[in-house]
Structures are given as structure tokens and as C-alpha cells.
Amino acid sequence: xxxxxCGLELRAEDRFCSRCGKRTETAATEAACRPLLLDxxxxxxAGVCAGFARYFDxxxxxxxxxxxxxxxxxxxxxxxxxxxxxxxxxxxTRRAPEAFAPHARxx
Ligand SMILES: [Zn+2]
Numbered sequence: 586x587x588x589x590x591c592g593l594e595l596r597a598e599d600r601f602c603s604r605c606g607k608r609t610e611t612a613a614t615e616a617a618c619r620p621l622l623l624d625x626x627x628x629x630x631a632g633v634c635a636g637f638a639r640y641f642d643x644x645x646x647x648x649x650x651x652x653x654x655x656x657x658x659x660x661x662x663x664x665x666x667x668x669x670x671x672x673x674x675x676x677x678t679r680r681a682p683e684a685f686a687p688h689a690r691x692x
Contacts, residue, residue, distance in 0.1 A: 586610065622676040623669075631670040 586595050586609065588602040595602060600612040624635030627645060638648035656662025 621673055623673050625675055625677045631666075632675070633666055633669045633673065636673060636676070637669070 586597055586599075587593065588595055588605060588607055588609070590607040591602060591605040593602055593604045595609055598611065599609050601608060619640060621640045622636050623632035624639050624645075625632045627635035627639075629635070629649070634649045634652050635645050637643075637652075638645040641648070652662055652666060654662075656666065
């Protein structure tokens with residue numbers, strides 16, 4: 586496997602290019618099939634923000650700020666939060682394989 590940006594040869598298990606930092610296909614595939622689950626290990630309330638942050642590969646604090654901003658301005662944020670809480674399955678009941686959450690430890 587070669588980096589699509591700089592052409593450096595990479596190992597199959599590499600998630601990022603060691604030279605230019607570009608995501609490899611391995612990381613892209615993982616991101617594509619990562620399930621949206623409530624993150625019960627990093628939760629503040631229900632794990633909705635942490636779950637969405639993991640799903641979108643974003644910082645969990647930034648995701649909380651976005652949820653709060655939407656909730657305060659549009660008023661639908663809290664309803665959306667409750668809906669997500671009910672709809673999105675918990676990672677406690679359906680344990681995500683560790684390979685699908687390689688960044689969870691960083692939070
Ligand atoms: Zn590269």
C-alpha cells in the first residue's frame with residue numbers, strides 16, 4: 586500500500602502516512618463502517634455527544650458545544666438529544682470492536 590498523497594510505502598495496518606499525515610485507506614474504511622453508538626465510557630449525560638464525536642472523528646468538547654449551541658438557538662437541540670438518546674444504541678449493549686474506535690482512548 587502506498588500513500589496516495591506523497592507515494593511513501595506504508596504498512597497495511599498504518600492509519601496515517603508517517604511522512605505527510607494523510608489518512609490511509611485503512612483509516613477511511615474503518616471510518617466508513619464505524620457504527621454510531623452512544624459512548625458510555627466518555628459520557629457526561631447519556632453519551633450522545635461522545636458517541637457523535639467518535640462517529641464523526643471530532644473532539645468531544647467541540648461536539649458538546651455544537652449540541653449546546655443548537656439547543657439554545659434553535660430549541661430543537663434538546664429534543665434531538667433526547668431522540669438520539671432513545672434511537673442510538675448503546676455501546677454497552679452492543680460492544681463495538683476496538684478496531685472501530687481507535688480514537689476513543691484519546692478522549
Ligand atoms: Zn504521505
